[in-house]
Amino acid sequence: VPSFHFEIVLGHLAFLMEGVIVTAQVSVIAMVVASLVGSAVAALRKYGGPLLGVPLGFAVDSLRAIPQLALMIWTFYALPVLLNQPVSPFVAGVISLGAQYGAFMSEVVRAGLDSLSPGQEASALALGMTRTQALRRVLLPQAIIRMLPPAGSLLVGLLKDSSLLFGIGVLELMNRAATLNGLYLRPFETFTVVGLIYLLMTYPITIGVNWLYSRLAPLVAS
Amino acid sequence: MEYQWDWSVVTSNSGAFVRGIQVTVILSILAMLLSSVCGLGVALLRLNGFGAVRVLVTVYVEFFRTTPLLIQLFWLYYGLPYVTGISLDPFIAGLLALTLNISAFNSEIFRAGIISVGREQERAALALGLSPIQAGYRVILPQAVRRVIPPLGSQWVAMFQNTALVSFISVGDLMFHSLVIRANTYRSLEVLTATALFYLLLGYPQAKIVDYLKRRSMTSEV
Numbered sequence: 001v002p003s004f005h006f007e008i009v010l011g012h013l014a015f016l017m018e019g020v021i022v023t024a025q026v027s028v029i030a031m032v033v034a035s036l037v038g039s040a041v042a043a044l045r046k047y048g049g050p051l052l053g054v055p056l057g058f059a060v061d062s063l064r065a066i067p068q069l070a071l072m073i074w075t076f077y078a079l080p081v082l083l084n085q086p087v088s089p090f091v092a093g094v095i096s097l098g099a100q101y102g103a104f105m106s107e108v109v110r111a112g113l114d115s116l117s118p119g120q121e122a123s124a125l126a127l128g129m130t131r132t133q134a135l136r137r138v139l140l141p142q143a144i145i146r147m148l149p150p151a152g153s154l155l156v157g158l159l160k161d162s163s164l165l166f167g168i169g170v171l172e173l174m175n176r177a178a179t180l181n182g183l184y185l186r187p188f189e190t191f192t193v194v195g196l197i198y199l200l201m202t203y204p205i206t207i208g209v210n211w212l213y214s215r216l217a218p219l220v221a222s
Numbered sequence: 223m224e225y226q227w228d229w230s231v232v233t234s235n236s237g238a239f240v241r242g243i244q245v246t247v248i249l250s251i252l253a254m255l256l257s258s259v260c261g262l263g264v265a266l267l268r269l270n271g272f273g274a275v276r277v278l279v280t281v282y283v284e285f286f287r288t289t290p291l292l293i294q295l296f297w298l299y300y301g302l303p304y305v306t307g308i309s310l311d312p313f314i315a316g317l318l319a320l321t322l323n324i325s326a327f328n329s330e331i332f333r334a335g336i337i338s339v340g341r342e343q344e345r346a347a348l349a350l351g352l353s354p355i356q357a358g359y360r361v362i363l364p365q366a367v368r369r370v371i372p373p374l375g376s377q378w379v380a381m382f383q384n385t386a387l388v389s390f391i392s393v394g395d396l397m398f399h400s401l402v403i404r405a406n407t408y409r410s411l412e413v414l415t416a417t418a419l420f421y422l423l424l425g426y427p428q429a430k431i432v433d434y435l436k437r438r439s440m441t442s443e444v
Binding site: 002061062064065066067068069070071073074077078081082084156160161163164166167174177178181186187188189190191192194195196198199202203206 | 225284285288289290291292293294296297300301302304305379382383384385386387389390397400401404410411414415417418421422425426428429430
């Protein structure tokens with residue numbers, strides 16, 4: 001029977017917590033980038049005509065098809081050659097996560113806008129609102145509520161994918177787990193504890209988003 | 223100074239790229255088949271299992287859905303030998319991690335699909351004299367399977383991308399070979415761009431097929 005020594009890993013919780021902060025920073029910044037990129041791309045695809053829509057559609061589909069790891073490694077090693085200037089691991093991670101999750105988000109935003117019945121915009125216009133007012137006051141608030149659950153799943157996915165930044169040397173949670181494992185050779189204990197830390201980060205997001213959605217969903221006209 | 227492109231590093235290493243692509247494709251197909259079967263099994267256990275089995279299966283599903291695949295991969299590859307004394311071949315560990323990870327997601331899709339068919343159909347089938355097992359595989363499953371194909375497809379595409387993570391435990395897939403070639407040639411831009419393109423060529427058709435399946439199921443749903 002193997003003997004477990006969880007106390008070795010638990011003795012380094014402060015070290016791991018610094019990684020938790022970096023993981024949270026990367027995830028939040030990349031999610032903000034992804035939301036901005038996603039909204040802009042969705043708007044351009046919807047209102048920008050085929051000249052913008054077709055290439056953007058191809059870009060979105062491509063970003064959805066390439067593994068995040070390949071994208072991240074390309075951004076860290078190949079992009080600096082193209083730009084002729086270094087890109088820090090943290091920034092490379094935010095760019096590649098932001099780009100891919102931006103593509104995912106654009107699909108979520110598009111589906112959210114498309115899910116509202118055309119009658120809503122027509123009624124808003126009939127009540128004397130301009131198109132911008134209709135979008136801002138009637139369509140977007142409802143679309144955003146509809147986007148909450150899929151956007152929440154994307155944030156959870158992004159947080160989990162941020163562990164790949166270990167591969168380009170960002171000192172986030174996964175990287176620190178690997179360091180502890182290298183020091184004490186306690187892989188079972190280390191990765192169990194760190195797995196639970198990830199669970200403690202992702203589970204509240206899922207529960208929080210579901211709670212928020214259940215509160216807000218009645219506000220959407222069916 | 224203008225960057226001097228040299229694509230010969232890709233053609234002269236085509237053998238390694240082809241070997242990597244083969245491993246990526248084989249790993250994807252095996253994991254796809256295994257995780258479909260296991261996902262269905264897990265869903266059935268969670269819906270029909272006894273108390274203790276149901277709790278165990280739920281813990282498994284939640285743990286594997288909420289933690290990063292990389293943690294699971296390291297846990298199986300480095301952690302399990304310490305506990306069981308059995309070392310896993312990297313390819314087997316990679317296949318096992320991918321299968322366990324995607325099975326957890328697939329099981330939720332199957333579970334939702336089975337629940338969506340509804341109890342009335344089961345009762346109607348029983349009233350017509352079918353046994354519970356006959357009702358399951360003749361009435362419930364055929365309808366559930368049609369509903370779960372589009373979301374399962376999304377999981378398969380995600381899984382294909384996640385195969386790149388096995389490069390972390392030195393399985394010779396496309397990502398691994400491209401990192402080796404990059405390290406040997408110092409031609410990051412050409413090698414990694416080619417790698418991204420290979421992944422794109424493999425992944426883009428999959429993403430498009432899934433989009434098609436989703437559109438088709440949306441129109442057929444009443």
